[in-house]
Amino acid sequence: MSTDPEHPDFTDRQRAVLDKALELLVEGGEKALTTAAIARAAGCSKESLYKWFGDRDGLLAAIVTRQASKVFPGADPAANMSNDDLRAALEEFARNLLETISGDVSLSLNRLAIGQASKSETGLGAILEKSGRARIGKQTTALLEKGCILGYLHCEDPQEAYSTLYGLVVRDQHIRMLLGAAARESAKDLEQAAETAVRQFTQLYGAQN
Amino acid sequence: MSTDPEHPDFTDRQRAVLDKALELLVEGGEKALTTAAIARAAGCSKESLYKWFGDRDGLLAAIVTRQASKVFPGADPAANMSNDDLRAALEEFARNLLETISGDVSLSLNRLAIGQASKSETGLGAILEKSGRARIGKQTTALLEKGCILGYLHCEDPQEAYSTLYGLVVRDQHIRMLLGAAARESAKDLEQAAETAVRQFTQLYGAQN
DNA sequence: ACAGAACCGTACCGTACGGTACCTATACCA
DNA sequence: TGGTATAGGTACCGTACGGTACGGTTCTGT
Numbered sequence: 001m002s003t004d005p006e007h008p009d010f011t012d013r014q015r016a017v018l019d020k021a022l023e024l025l026v027e028g029g030e031k032a033l034t035t036a037a038i039a040r041a042a043g044c045s046k047e048s049l050y051k052w053f054g055d056r057d058g059l060l061a062a063i064v065t066r067q068a069s070k071v072f073p074g075a076d077p078a079a080n081m082s083n084d085d086l087r088a089a090l091e092e093f094a095r096n097l098l099e100t101i102s103g104d105v106s107l108s109l110n111r112l113a114i115g116q117a118s119k120s121e122t123g124l125g126a127i128l129e130k131s132g133r134a135r136i137g138k139q140t141t142a143l144l145e146k147g148c149i150l151g152y153l154h155c156e157d158p159q160e161a162y163s164t165l166y167g168l169v170v171r172d173q174h175i176r177m178l179l180g181a182a183a184r185e186s187a188k189d190l191e192q193a194a195e196t197a198v199r200q201f202t203q204l205y206g207a208q209n
Numbered sequence: 210m211s212t213d214p215e216h217p218d219f220t221d222r223q224r225a226v227l228d229k230a231l232e233l234l235v236e237g238g239e240k241a242l243t244t245a246a247i248a249r250a251a252g253c254s255k256e257s258l259y260k261w262f263g264d265r266d267g268l269l270a271a272i273v274t275r276q277a278s279k280v281f282p283g284a285d286p287a288a289n290m291s292n293d294d295l296r297a298a299l300e301e302f303a304r305n306l307l308e309t310i311s312g313d314v315s316l317s318l319n320r321l322a323i324g325q326a327s328k329s330e331t332g333l334g335a336i337l338e339k340s341g342r343a344r345i346g347k348q349t350t351a352l353l354e355k356g357c358i359l360g361y362l363h364c365e366d367p368q369e370a371y372s373t374l375y376g377l378v379v380r381d382q383h384i385r386m387l388l389g390a391a392a393r394e395s396a397k398d399l400e401q402a403a404e405t406a407v408r409q410f411t412q413l414y415g416a417q418n
Numbered sequence: 419a420c421a422g423a424a425c426c427g428t429a430c431c432g433t434a435c436g437g438t439a440c441c442t443a444t445a446c447c448a
Numbered sequence: 449t450g451g452t453a454t455a456g457g458t459a460c461c462g463t464a465c466g467g468t469a470c471g472g473t474t475c476t477g478t
Binding site (some may be wrong): 034036046050 | 434435436437439
Binding site for chain 1 (some may be wrong): 373388
């Protein structure tokens with residue numbers, strides 16, 4: 001099962017190494033992520049690193065892939081839900097999104113992928129995009145579609161609606177934090193931001209317009 | 210006049226060098242931006258680079274500062290404007306914003322600043338933030354405030370309103386492009402995206418609610 | 419015309435990093 | 449017990465880059 005080159009699932013040891021590497025990345029940036037430092041921190045040899053992951057780029061990709069695979073599936077679509085249920089689910093989404101993009105791990109991984117985006121089409125950004133954003137986006141889009149079908153929302157294109165919701169929630173916070181702005185104020189502000197975003201979204205796409 | 214260390218305005222020669230360096234950055238990413246490459250491309254010596262800019266970080270900061278200083282002031286606040294004038298100004302802003310963040314130069318500079326954000330608090334992100342985003346944001350916020358005073362908009366906090374407008378315009382396009390997604394579709398889509406964003410913004414903050 | 423500054427080109431130095439080779443130790447298996 | 453695979457430790461190599469030194473050349477001001 002671990003012999004499939006298309007779906008490399010690593011051993012526990014290898015996963016532990018990747019986690020250690022991620023730790024280094026978070027606290028020191030990409031420049032701290034040297035093969036020697038990883039080997040030292042993880043208690044393995046450089047030779048093992050190259051045997052397991054090919055080269056440094058492969059190791060970076062493995063880090064991103066592993067972390068992206070950790071995105072929890074979130075709540076289920078809910079069979080029959082009330083309008084309040086929908087609103088609660090949207091606020092939950094908004095909170096999770098804000099919390100996620102504010103996290104050190106997310107910021108570090110995004111910085112890494114963005115740094116690699118200009119050179120050598122390794123596609124770290126694509127991995128992050130597909131495994132991270134797209135997955136959660138898909139689910140929330142489905143939620144919006146459900147809301148549409150149940151008559152709570154009025155939208156022609158759920159994809160478009162999701163995009164709008166994303167913008168209302170994130171605004172310019174993500175890019176600002178990526179650039180080094182203060183991580184986040186307080187949980188109170190986060191809560192309020194999520195609420196505001198969902199209120200505005202409802203105002204735009206709610207059925208009572 | 211050029212002796213003020215707080216406001217380093219460079220000579221024409223130095224500006225030309227910085228432009229050449231930016232060119233290198235845009236087409237090769239940060240890894241291509243070696244001091245030797247810059248000296249070769251700009252036809253100057255490495256020694257001059259170090260004399261002018263101190264070290265590599267100083268040179269990077271000079272590149273960002275120079276480019277950030279190029280943000281054109283945009284249209285004036287307009288003394289007495291109609292509601293249509295406001296809408297037109299907002300759409301103009303939206304178009305400019307989308308066009309700017311989609312540009313190779315902007316993407317490269319943002320990638321550079323983001324890459325430096327985790328290590329060595331040189332504050333490239335702060336420069337980009339203050340000289341780029343904040344300047345245009347300040348002006349547009351003033352425009353929104355004007356619209357508020359004239360009764361076209363209904364908002365308590367212009368800053369908040371601007372933030373919302375930004376989110377509606379940019380959505381997740383910026384981060385996606387930073388991660389390497391396709392630059393931009395067509396000018397037609399851009400136009401439509403701007404229009405949609407302003408329409409939604411007006412729906413949220415318009416006085417006729 | 420001459421002195422001095424600015425600058426170019428090149429060569430050079432030290433270091434750091436990616437990647438490899440080699441040797442040893444431990445674990446598993448017959 | 450012996451043999452093989454896996455992995456750790458270390459030393460090493462080549463290269464690339466940041467930064468410096470120096471000789472030669474052009475420009476400028478007097």
